[in-house]
Amino acid sequence: MTHATARLLHLVRRYREPAVVQAVRSTAAAVVSYVIALRLSSEPAPLTAPLTALLVVQVTLYTTLTTGIRRVNAVVAGVLLAIGFSALVGLTWWSLGLIILASLVVGRVVKAGEFVPEVAISAMLVLGVTRVADTAWDRVLETLIGAAVGLAFNALFVPPVWVGPASEAITDLAARMRTLLLHIGEESGDTVTVEKAAARLHEARRLDNDIAEVDGALRQAEDSLRLNPRVREGLLFRLVLRTGLDTLEICAVVLRVSCRTLTDLARARGDEPLFPPKVALALNDLYRHTAIAVESFAQLITAQVSANAEAAESRLSEELATARRSRARLAALLPEEMDRHPGQWQLYGALLAEADRVLDELSVDKRSERLMEELDRHARARRERYPRLHRLARRARRARTLARSRSGSGSESGGGSR
Template sequence: MPAVRETVVGLIRRRNEPIVVQTVRCTVAATLAFAAAEWLISGGPPPLLAPLTALLVVQVSLYATLTSGMRRVNSVVAGVLISSAFSALVGLSWWSLGLLILASLVVGHMVRVDEFVPEVAISAMLVLGVSHVAQAAWSRVAETLIGAATGILLNALVAPPVLVEPAGEAIAGLGRRMRTLLMQISRELERGATREDAVRWLHGARVLDNEIAQVDAALNRADESMKFNPRVREGLLARLVLRSGLDTLEICAVVLRTLCRSLTDLSHRRRSEPVYEGQVAAVLSELFLHIADAVDSFGRLITAQVSSNAEVAEGELARALTEGREDRQRIADLLFTESAREPDRWELHGALLANVDRLLNELDVERRSQWLAEELDRHRQDPVRSSPVHRMRRAARSAQRRARRRRHRP
């Protein structure tokens, strides 16, 4: 009993997670579908196809439930029609069964039922194998319709949760992981990084690709949860903010991997010597520290833009970028001297500076605000100034003006 109680309490605390929402909705929908089928269809075996359909149809979001329900009903209807035609022309034998399966699979791909293509053949075989084809066909279609309608009505009446917050947290978590790697590079450069350290940095940068794939999946779930959801009023802005945030961090991850590749090549050329040392290592360490703060602030800015006031995170990002650009100028002067002293390594120093510039430009506040304003203009549907789209555009332009004032502030 204590274990069961802890499990129930854990599910209650995690009630907004997709797995918990899916479990509860599937259970309720299947139970209601079975009860409705027993009430509407009298006689015959228990209508277990109705709860089965509800289990397959119900998804976390209303949009996914609608599309899944329509594909499920189409697959069953197509299978029933094919089996009815076969029963009228030929009986059940090994060659007719093969033709039935072939025709069902082909028709399933033609009607675009996606993951329910095998369901077309299954429905056709089950109906063809009974003695009363018409009764079995009607029963199967009726139970499927009841199960699909129950799942869709459940999600329509009880609005599913909006998964924007988990997606924002996933983006912020990706920013924190990138910050951890940058801070590691900063610490190890300051104390004299070796070739083994540079190889470890490159491996850590490559691991970020898996993190990006997980965040992209979270964004897809959030995008589906906002479609046809009555809880969402300004879903366009949230989708643009989240997707553009992930795109920016993905570019930063690619640039960071290239930057680590340059540092690794430089460490191979220096062999047993540190990658950088002296004042160059100290300034470069400070530069990476400010870039780490900028990446982390950018991740928190994405979360704040879809949940609350973003001015604090925006100010921290602008401050980190300003300090990073100052460090970039200092390290450029130092690397120019290094290139004069070691001409054979100038291309690696130049690649390092180019990647740093790309990171700072991708995280730029003003550039992002301008992009959001342009995208909102492009997606605009109602030109009325009081429309939600106009308010989004006005907010984005206001953020752009604030960023411009901070940049010119002495």
């Protein structure tokens, strides 16, 4: 098999990936909108239509709907401004500056969002032509065509769900946290220089950037689940991933604080090992099982796309229980160290407290509690935002319950008469 054939087969296998699907959808929508605009617009090259379709066919149905409305608002507002300015003053250097300023202000008023510059762009393009009125309405028509084609594509060909990439990002974040935990655990019995301990601290700080990247991927996944007819439990999926990322973020912060504590301890130790062999072994066991627990937690919260949720939860519970036993053994060994180094007792206490916080955050009960709190919060927010819809739904549930009770009593009476 040649290299080109292998690459072609690899691309064919990846045709279901969200990025590939999105590229095909965007290209097709742009071409279709251009063909339609050629027939309906008087412009020889109506490129506004495919440009609008390309921007409207976003990666998720939710962003497509919101983006399409904002873009149409921006173009129409810019066109109307250009028509008004052309009738009053025409195109001069000062009128150009004035229309740009007015467009940027009007863009905020019509809530064009990220398309505020599009208001000024539309106004300038229309103002710079000789047949202002014809060009203006052709631009509006092309924009409407592009937006309509983009929305139609998302109705007929539903955008892909981006839960998979978000889950992979969460899993990668947990893997980096696991690696850092293993490293600082393995080094607990060595003579660690301040520079080496500070390098681990910088590694922990880099997790903040990783969390920001994962948060971006998760936001995209959350938008892909909104208004998506292919997803039934979209809210539950979003909350499971979001609360899971919140937990990992807390653990990353605590891990950074632990690295700060170990850096201070390395500075106080000097040429001595951080801990004697027994204490180092207990601390290494604690961090090793905590590392596995972090990885198992990530597998648990991404189980809707990776399956094996029960196995991940069981493994998580086992590793947390083992880590707590290691923590208890470490707490029993530390008083002797405190006697030898009484000035460092606060560092030992900080390590224990930080370990407790991570183990508590990763616990299954804590995860369930946080998830239920988020579900309740969303339910309250929905009731407050749509009170009439909530009352109608409550009446419908009461009617169904009453109908079931009547049918049940009727069947029982019928059975008794027989």
